[in-house]
Amino acid sequence: ELKVEQNPLFLSMQEGKNYTIYCNYSTTSDRLYWYRQDPGKSLESLFVLLSNGAVKQEGRLMASLDTKARLSTLHITAAVHDLSATYFCAVGQGAQKLVFGQGTRLTINP
Amino acid sequence: GAGVSQSPSNKVTEKGKDVELRCDPISGHTALYWYRQSLGQGLEFLIYFQGNSAPDKSGLPSDRFSAERTGGSVSTLTIQRTQQEDSAVYLCASSPLTEAFFGQGTRLTVV
Numbered sequence: 001e002l003k004v005e006q007n008p009l010f011l012s013m014q015e016g017k018n019y020t021i022y023c024n025y026s027t028t029s030d031r032l033y034w035y036r037q038d039p040g041k042s043l044e045s046l047f048v049l050l051s052n053g054a055v056k057q058e059g060r061l062m063a064s065l066d067t068k069a070r071l072s073t074l075h076i077t078a079a080v081h082d083l084s085a086t087y088f089c090a091v092g093q094g095a096q097k098l099v100f101g102q103g104t105r106l107t108i109n110p
Numbered sequence: 111g112a113g114v115s116q117s118p119s120n121k122v123t124e125k126g127k128d129v130e131l132r133c134d135p136i137s138g139h140t141a142l143y144w145y146r147q148s149l150g151q152g153l154e155f156l157i158y159f160q161g162n163s164a165p166d167k168s169g170l171p172s173d174r175f176s177a178e179r180t181g182g183s184v185s186t187l188t189i190q191r192t193q194q195e196d197s198a199v200y201l202c203a204s205s206p207l208t209e210a211f212f213g214q215g216t217r218l219t220v221v
Contacts, residue, residue: 031208031209033209033210035212041214042201042212042213042214042215043201043203043212044212045209045210045211048208048209088152088153090210095141095160095161095163095207097141097143097155097158097160097166098143098205098210099155100145100152100153100155101152102152103152103153
């Protein structure tokens with residue numbers, strides 16, 4: 001059974017700092033996603049990673065995928081307050097359901 | 111283009127009543143998911159429909175919960191004899207087998 005674990009689950013950081021959120025999964029997968037959720041809102045798709053070594057960047061966020069290590073990272077560069085949210089990774093294999101991690105609640109302080 | 115639409119957006123119901131939550135997926139998406147999210151918590155998987163295959167119901171918390179997807183499109187999640195612990199946001203997502211796109215959710219409050 002596919003299991004997905006994120007860490008850390010809670011992260012408080014200062015503006016301007018860099019940090020990384022990790023997403024580990026337990027079995028072979030062919031796609032991995034990162035989502036953002038603001039309080040009281042639904043999930044917004046950030047990145048879709050489909051192959052080993054894939055790297056995607058959008059603004060201060062960069063996501064990468066290592067399928068051999070079954071690991072994806074979401075790197076935050078020079079954090080700003082607007083990035084405060086909960087971030088979820090999700091992993092899929094074939095036609096099977098997506099499995100989500102527990103989420104990482106990120107708080108960025110001035 | 112229309113996204114995933116859920117209705118109602120908010121529902122307050124009395125304990126013991128039945129409720130129906132509706133999800134209109136993006137046209138052509140073969141996969142449809144229902145998740146539940148309690149305040150401040152992660153996503154709890156409920157049920158997954160994929161094309162004409164038998165749905166994956168492994169996440170439904172009790173036999174009070176059921177869901178159907180008619181004609182491979184609209185889905186209805188039904189909760190019978192609601193309990194206070196059913197209070198949560200119910201999220202629907204649809205997918206063409208790549209990424210999943212989420213609706214805005216239905217906030218259910220059982221009083």
